[in-house]
Amino acid sequence: MSVTDSATVARHHRSRFRGLRRANLILGAIIILALVGIAILSLFWTPVPPAKMQITHKLQPPFGFGLLGTDQLGHDLLSMLMAGCWNSLSISVSAVAIGGTLGTIIGITAAARRGIFEALIMRACDVIFALPPILSAMILGAFLGTGRTTAILAIAVFMVPVFARVALGSALQAWSRDYVLAARAIGNTQLSITVRHVLPNIMSGIIVQATIQLGLAILTEAGLAFLGLSVPPPEPTWGRMLADAQTYFHAAPWLALLPGLAIALSVLGFNLLGDGLRDLLDPREAAR
């Protein structure tokens, strides 16, 4: 194969992958928009109030009673999934917003100050990263009680080192650019350089990271809810719906399928959106 040949092949593959990535972005955006729409809709309307028990219609299959059937207490499954969507998204978005903001601030501060401060911060990040949210949620749950706040806190704490590392890495790159050097030479303070030059430069990377971490947050929240460490009943969560479904495997396998599909679809949506956004905002990284 000659050099030109392989270059053509490479370009061909790249363009095919680029087309695929554009499709990722659109598909991811559609999934996420739909889920956000459903979550907001559930605050105003669900086919049946999600907490309403229709015990005479318990364990109905999909299309049997209501669109997606009912659970062991006669809750309408579609309504539960819709309300669960709100819980899942609102907890994940809050956690990523808190952890992402804190982590980014820590990361860019470390990049500006360098030295022992940076070393200490990064060591602290290693320490926090060693505690998966499920364990910190257990500790927080034992003292503060389980619920929405505990779930958000546990996930947010874990997000801090993730964002701190990303922010530090890209902020260090930004600091090494010529125009930052020029800005320093004319006497700008660290703070003003960070705000005016570094932050705008690293924002696209942070946004991509936030999108991908939202997917992870959804997964984590589902795990927490599965163990009863998220929003308590009667409010439905996808994770607890799966936990309850374990008892009714024989009678109602769909109870174990639908909430899992909802979780997987949401995570997939955020991951596709994140990959697509990376391609759009951060072409150098995406070329890998």
Add this chain to the structure above:
Amino acid sequence: MIALLIRRIFGLLLTLIAVSLLVFAVMALLPGDPAAITLGTSATPETLAALRHDMGLDQPLIVRYGQWLAGALTGDLGKSYTYGVPVAGLIAERLAVTLPLAALAVVLSVLIAVPLGVAAAARRGGFFDILAALFSQMGIAVPGFWVGLLLVLLFATSLGWMPAGGFPGWGNGLWPAMKSLVLPAVALALPQAAVLTRVTRSAVLDTLHEDFARTALAKGLSRSRVLWGHVVPNALVPVLTILGLQFTFLVAGAVLIENVFTLPGLGRLAYQALSQRDIIVLQDVVLFFAGLVIVVNFLVDLSYLVIDPRLRAGGAR
């Protein structure tokens, strides 16, 4: 080399102390009295005072931390309130389930991810590349504990080939014990394998473009010999890095999976400790898990030095 090793071990010790300090501080600073939480609402002031004394809660914070740390170092982690036995023994007993489960999951995930990732990189845009892309996208999105539920539904409830949960113990023969670990390990391995496949693919692609790989090809070695003999071993470092970083998620996954399959491992112990408000056990298990994550990452760091001689000289990493 030796100096580097000593520096690393010193760093490890500092990190471990920092973790213990963090766990202890969170426990101490959160509102709520551990003794009161352990006893529940029915406790009389006398029993509460007695337990507070037993747990050392009537001592100053710094003394409590010192005692806890000294205990942890000598293997004395305190006594479980619910089980009435030393926590260290409980952890050791439960580790006999969690450790084989985690090891099996790691082996499985590597066995899936490395061949798939290499095949995907070998022919970009080919069948295996598309398969790998689909597999990693799905595997990352699907919660491991849900896969566990579905595996139980299929292989235990419907087909009856595998136990739906529980653990017979290692005393009753190797096969029954292994059999009850297979489905949990698969459920634990899939998300890991999805991440590793992606990393393997991009690591192999990067290495394929390096000079030594081109030279080996130019010299007339067959593609597969270059791939498996030269490229894959060199691509292992990033794969190993991710394997180490993923250990946090493996631990989190194990906690969930053990509860799906009611396996008496450490994750189940932590969950039971939470529901029984056995604060001492909870605190120790959390510390143990965090320490494990840090030690594993330390070992991964060290293994670079064995795998890649280039890193031995300068210690630049």
